[in-house]
Amino acid sequence: MEWMFLVAANRRARVDSRILQVLDHHMVPVQSYASSRMGNEIRISFMAEADEAGALRTGDLLRKLQDVQSVDWFASQEGLCRTLALFKVMCDQESRLPLLQVISSLDAQVVAVRPDCVAFEVIGAVNDIRGLRESLLPYGLVETVSMATAMVRKEAAAEIPPDEQTNEKQPVIATQSKGRLECGIPAIASKMSS
Numbered sequence: 001m002e003w004m005f006l007v008a009a010n011r012r013a014r015v016d017s018r019i020l021q022v023l024d025h026h027m028v029p030v031q032s033y034a035s036s037r038m039g040n041e042i043r044i045s046f047m048a049e050a051d052e053a054g055a056l057r058t059g060d061l062l063r064k065l066q067d068v069q070s071v072d073w074f075a076s077q078e079g080l081c082r083t084l085a086l087f088k089v090m091c092d093q094e095s096r097l098p099l100l101q102v103i104s105s106l107d108a109q110v111v112a113v114r115p116d117c118v119a120f121e122v123i124g125a126v127n128d129i130r131g132l133r134e135s136l137l138p139y140g141l142v143e144t145v146s147m148a149t150a151m152v153r154k155e156a157a158a159e160i161p162p163d164e165q166t167n168e169k170q171p172v173i174a175t176q177s178k179g180r181l182e183c184g185i186p187a188i189a190s191k192m193s194s
Contacts, residue, residue, distance in 0.1 A: 090140035
């Protein structure tokens with residue numbers, strides 16, 4: 001089962017390294033990992049394949065680390081998940097038109113058209129993105145340049161402490177990324193002033 005982990009920590013040197021070291025030492029099969037920095041805080045999110053006991057053990061190990069403020073985890077089906085993927089497909093003059101027709105039928109956004117390739121981005125469920133990649137293989141060499149997933153709990157959402165001024169609670173948003181490019185959407189830490 002896939003589990004999403006959200007870690008909030010103080011922004012200190014080597015916090016990322018210590019978290020990765022724990023995951024590596026305990027052979028946690030991490031599928032994706034992203035971190036973002038906001039002020040004096042680091043938000044880390046990753047997705048790992050584990051059973052419920054393994055997810056509990058991983059969460060407990062991460063809580064014990066110095067500078068870690070909070071650790072939350074939940075099964076991927078307990079959240080809403082959307083993935084943004086950036087693809088580059090090698091093509092020639094003859095295969096470009098059919099490829100562009102497939103891309104437009106998916107409501108994907110073409111990013112670049114070059115003489116030897118087409119680059120586009122698409123948003124969907126993780127399994128749909130994987131299926132899309134497989135279906136594009138007949139068109140030519142497919143390279144997934146970057147893949148980022150945003151996830152938030154459906155119900156009983158993890159929440160950060162209430163805003164002192166409004167006493168409203170704000171949801172935690174997590175991301176993970178795959179590929180050569182890493183991107184992340186940090187959890188909302190405070191309301192934007194209007």
